[in-house]
Amino acid sequence: MDYQHIANTVADSLISYTKDESGWKVCKKSNDVIVSWRPSTEFPGNVYKGEGVVNGSPEKVWECLKPVPNGMRVKWDNNVKKFELLERVTEDVSVYRTVTPSAAMGIIAPRDFVDVILVKQYEDGTITSNATNVGHPNCPPQSGYVRGLNHPCGCICVPISAEPNKTQLFSFFQTDLGGLLPRSVVDSFFPSSMAEFYSNLAKAVRSLKDH
Template identity: 55%
Template sequence: MDYQEASDRAAEQARSYRKDPSGWRSCKRTNEISISWRPSTEFHGNLYKAEGIMPAKPADVFKCIKPETGGLREKWDQNVKEVVVVEAINENVCITRTTTRSALMKVISPREFIDVVLVKQDEDGTFVSLATNVEHPLCPPQPDHVRGRNYPCGCFCIPAPGEPCKTQLLSFFQTDLSGNLPQTVVESFLPSSIAAFYSSLSKAVVKFTA
């Protein structure tokens, strides 16, 4: 499989979501975050967009979400059990295996996601981590995890205009949890999970980058 090509396609798709304002419907709003959704064109579920301000500069926010083996993500994200970089394709592209804990009082069992991820800094100072699902020979399905799939998704850590110590975090989530979950359970869980991601990250950037 050409992982570079898959990464390029995913990044192009994620960037297109950022440019396209049409069709979004609000589904959750807090003091920290605004979440909206529209039907995915990639699978039978939804594409979610989340926007919020983080109290740290983009490089520091990126440190907390950058995919790394044993990195900061495992320390603050309550949904994530482990992140492992399976293979580095080049300095900007890698294959990751992310495992999650059970959720909703074990209604949702542990998941695993195998992704190709692009990590880089754009010319305008924005840090990006953009991903999509792939298969990898070192990652056969595990019997104790359900194999979920992320479709083109990721985070944009955008410098906040006039506020060098703040970051506009724009994220797209497009996750097929797989298994036999009712769609109503998925549509209830994902927005709440995204809101928890932003809330925990906001605390983490202060704790780990101060």
């Protein structure tokens, strides 16, 4: 499987999502984030976009976001229980298994996801994580977890030129949770969990500053 090629395609998709303004409908607003959605072209569900400004440099925000085993993300992100590295393909491309806890008061059972993730930096200082589902021989479906599928998703940390201690953060979630979940549960879960994601991230970045 050409993990590098798949990951590069995802990076292109995410950048195109930030540039294409058409069809997004706002479904949640908080002090931290505006969450919008539109029908996905990848699967019969929605793609969700989060957009907000985080107090902290792109490097600090990225330190909290980056997908690594035992990194900061598993400490503050309520939807990530653990990251397991399955294969390091290149310096920037890896295959991970992500385990998520049960959610929505137990209606959503624990899930696991196998994704190729590309970390890509752009010349203007933008840092991105780009992920999508792949198969991996070392990680067949496991009992106790519903295997979910992430379609192109990730985070884009964009520097704000006049304010070096602030970061514009786009996040995209495009996830087939699998299992037989009522559509209403899925449609209410993503906007609220993304709002929580931004507020918990802001706290995590603040805690970095305090050290």
